[in-house]
Amino acid sequence: MGVHVEVMDLVAEMKAAEQAFVLATVVRTVSVTAAKAGAKAIIRPDGTIVAGWIGGGCARGAVLKAAREALSDGEPRMVSVQPENLLAELGIRPGDSRDGVRFASNMCPSKGTMDIFVEPMLPHPSLVILGASPVALSLAAQARQLGYHVTLAAPASDLVATPDANVVIDGFDPGRLNDSRRFVVVSTQGKGDEAALKQALAINAAYHAFVGSKRKMSALRDKLTAAGLDAAAIDRVKAPAGLDLGAITPEEIAMSILAEITIERRRGQRAANSVARS
Incomplete structure (x- = not known):
């Protein structure tokens, strides 16, 4: 709870300072995952995670790519990181999008599923x-x-x-x-x-x-x-x-x-x- 409060305090500070960043929030997990629902992280335009945590390398690449795109067009994104066998069952390849969700492969041994909401926070024009x-x-x-x-x-x-x-x-x-x-x-x-x-x-x-x-x-x-x-x-x-x-x-x-x-x-x-x- 304390970590979430610290992240949200920094969100308020960065918004007040008119800084561009992304707030990534884990909204759902299935099976074993490093981060759990509710975990948050603040990502700067250069890809640096300055506060919070949403797991290790299993989700980092997909989330950072979505963060760059979100900052570019101002649109939020949902990223679903799943093991390859589950993606195959859905008939989805890593990188595909369906119903507004971008899918990525979880190559980590945990083989869990994690859905992350990527929300751009852009300064006012x-x-x-x-x-x-x-x-x-x-x-x-x-x-x-x-x-x-x-x-x-x-x-x-x-x-x-x-x-x-x-x-x-x-x-x-x-x-x-x-x-x-x-x-x-x-x-x-x-x-x-x-x-x-x-x-x-x-x-x-x-x-x-x-x-x-x-x-x-x-x-x-x-x-x-x-x-x-x-x-x-x-x-x-x-x-x-x-x-x-x-x-x-x-x-x-x-x-x-x-x-x-x-x-x-x-x-x-x-x-x-x-x-x-x-």
Whole structure:
């Protein structure tokens, strides 16, 4: 019981720290197995088991493979490790999947069966907003409602209201960011555009956007390339940010940006989920 409590305490700490990991739980055992139902382990993306235990080498390889896949697509998995004779009776080969269960062979002398639920724990997607404009503040508030971890970076003197963000930074350097997918939006409205864009381009992200006209972005591009920044990276910045919804108010513009980010965030996921469920 104490081990389970320690594992779950670490789960809470790692989730709060926005770290990616897998929680593997033994849900059923048959015959002799090293671990019993209820055993848990925390697995990092590099395959390291940092807490808990779910048995030895009999299940480790299959669980680690499932953990890597779960962290990649965000979907939980059930792994059933069984002796080869039982798999043969079911007409299943190691590596096959049936009814949502991935089967693996137990080559250990114990010849027991162990079912393990592999659950990915992924950090919230990260939205980094550079600037303190009305669009920036509205974007932060709306993104929080959609489950984003929001970092807003802007000079404190530019803020006219307290942002609804997980992290607020004084200046344009957002500091250390979590390891989730990142989306970056510059919404400075003329206050530090060039400095904010320089910082935005230094962030590895799936999406970069600038709240401003194409003409303004073109002028900034000239300044940034003259300063030695990569022209190809600058050209990947979406300007103006957001879908063309005819938005006028800061709230509407923020909504259009989140709609565009959602398209990028969910790209390929609906098709993958449909295949997985068919």
